[in-house]
Amino acid sequence: MRATTLHAAQDIRFTEVDDPRIEKPTDAIVKVTAACICGSDLWPYRGENPITPGQTIGHECLGVIEEVGSEVSGFRAGDLVVVPFDHCDNTCAHCRAGMQAGCMNLGFTQSGQAEYTRVNQADGSLVALPVDHDPALLPALLTLSDVMPTGWHAAVSAGVRPGSTAVVIGDGAVGLCGVLAAATIGAERIIAMSRHEPRQEIARRFGATHIVAERGAEALAAVMEITDGIGADAVLECVGTDQSMKTAFDVARPGSMVGFVGVPHGVELPVRTMFGRNVGLAGGMAPVRRYLPELLELVLAGRIDPGPVFDLTLPLEEVAEGYRAMDERRAIKVLLQP
Amino acid sequence: MRATTLHAAQDIRFTEVDDPRIEKPTDAIVKVTAACICGSDLWPYRGENPITPGQTIGHECLGVIEEVGSEVSGFRAGDLVVVPFDHCDNTCAHCRAGMQAGCMNLGFTQSGQAEYTRVNQADGSLVALPVDHDPALLPALLTLSDVMPTGWHAAVSAGVRPGSTAVVIGDGAVGLCGVLAAATIGAERIIAMSRHEPRQEIARRFGATHIVAERGAEALAAVMEITDGIGADAVLECVGTDQSMKTAFDVARPGSMVGFVGVPHGVELPVRTMFGRNVGLAGGMAPVRRYLPELLELVLAGRIDPGPVFDLTLPLEEVAEGYRAMDERRAIKVLLQP
Structure with missing residues (x-):
């Protein structure tokens, strides 16, 4: 099959690799019909993570099941499914407690930006999509494989409650989904930290009531003014750098x-x-499968539309241009069409 | 008055100092009738914190109000009160949200191991004791100024729930109170990490169902065996060292x-x-005033008795021996009687 591969920092190619195969009877092979690039893909792309030359990359996709292993009973070839980036059996003690990201049989999508990908623990991981959905919903449905549940996990981990004040740090696709999550959960004031106008606009569409473009001490002062000197009831840290984390703790109110x-x-x-x-800290890799059914329902009911995080659509074979566009911040998030 | 003062590492004295005075109209002066030594007093005692020679020390006490400032309306001379180590107005936005340890008018007991001490924000901070209480309850009531609410805060911050499995790291008085808190909240399995038999015995009395005497990798293995490979639902870290924190994260289950x-x-x-x-982290300095009314009720109703954390009682003037006994781990916690 043809797949996106990384060979060195900044060296993304669309090349021929071996097809993924059923390796365990609980696996499934999915033919990818829509994929995208994640902000976290930029870490290896920029050489910040170690690279194995030729490694496939990409972990966000949806598609049609091509083949299932002998022990998969809940899905069959032809089913349209969302593929959570973190695969889980959804039956172990950690999954039952709602922490599917800590599943005892955890797996990951290894070739999401490709023609096919393997899913571990297909019965536990996958969620079927109604085949008759409106094609206009495709971008929103694609966000359910990672970015929207990840923004939701930030909001849940930060303890966003109806009526509360949330600060969202990071105006990438995850941060924007964090704004949407906070708004959906019922936060009354949502302060989005962003210095980029197109992203500010999406943040407002998603429910941000205030935009803070400043950083560091000035950002803190701005949040304190908006919150009458109290600080945020909940802070969503959607970046992962030392500076963003410091800002997060600065703007968080005691407790x-x-x-x-x-x-x-x-x-x-x-x-x-x-x-x-x-001020506490919680979160991590999102238990996508936990949130997926609820978020799918919200999307299908038209109650949320995270689709606007995609501002560039490219054919899959032009994936390298997609990485460049995101790396140079010309695009928020790139949708890839095989 | 006579007060406990610290002059250098290991140099604790009981000396003559100026009486505390009403400095603000919201202050009160309390005549100390029972005091104690906190594990955190050992940090400056051991020279781990900077020392101002002659500084008064001690922040856990209860006593009788001697004098109140002109704006204090809820208390008057003669009232028997518990003095939370962290003083608060109990009316600001942070207090109203239950985080009295982040009060906008935060203050601290500065001379708890002394004849008198000043309380900031007396109306907000103090909680009256029924004067006709059983004198046998004195040790339990004294724990309400810090150590019992601190153990309780560990349990609340760790999210202990009825039926859950809690691990308590630290067999000092705070850790033991953490065991008691977890048991009172309804944890079903409570694993106390302790290698000292007298402390293990109190832990069991307080509700520990399992004792783990090992450390490091062996402690992790022991907890995993007890929890069928799952780990703890909630971990109370009651020590504050790098090793204890590492163990805490090791034994905590995902999520x-x-x-x-x-x-x-x-x-x-x-x-x-x-x-x-x-695995998240929450907690910090306990909002004593938040938990105090509930804990007082539990003590007066005989539902909890944290009193056994005191295993040595000394006259206040022998405070230096009290510090030595705790430093050398000959005593868990020392009660001082003026």
């Missing part, structure tokens, strides 16, 4: 939580400040 | 929380592990 979903890179947590101010 | 109340010393939080395993 609140920072929900973090940006893979931390170079972050040193301010443990004494956390202790002294009673 | 759970570590509640920390030991002042962190040299702790580097494992942010990548926290992210990858979705």
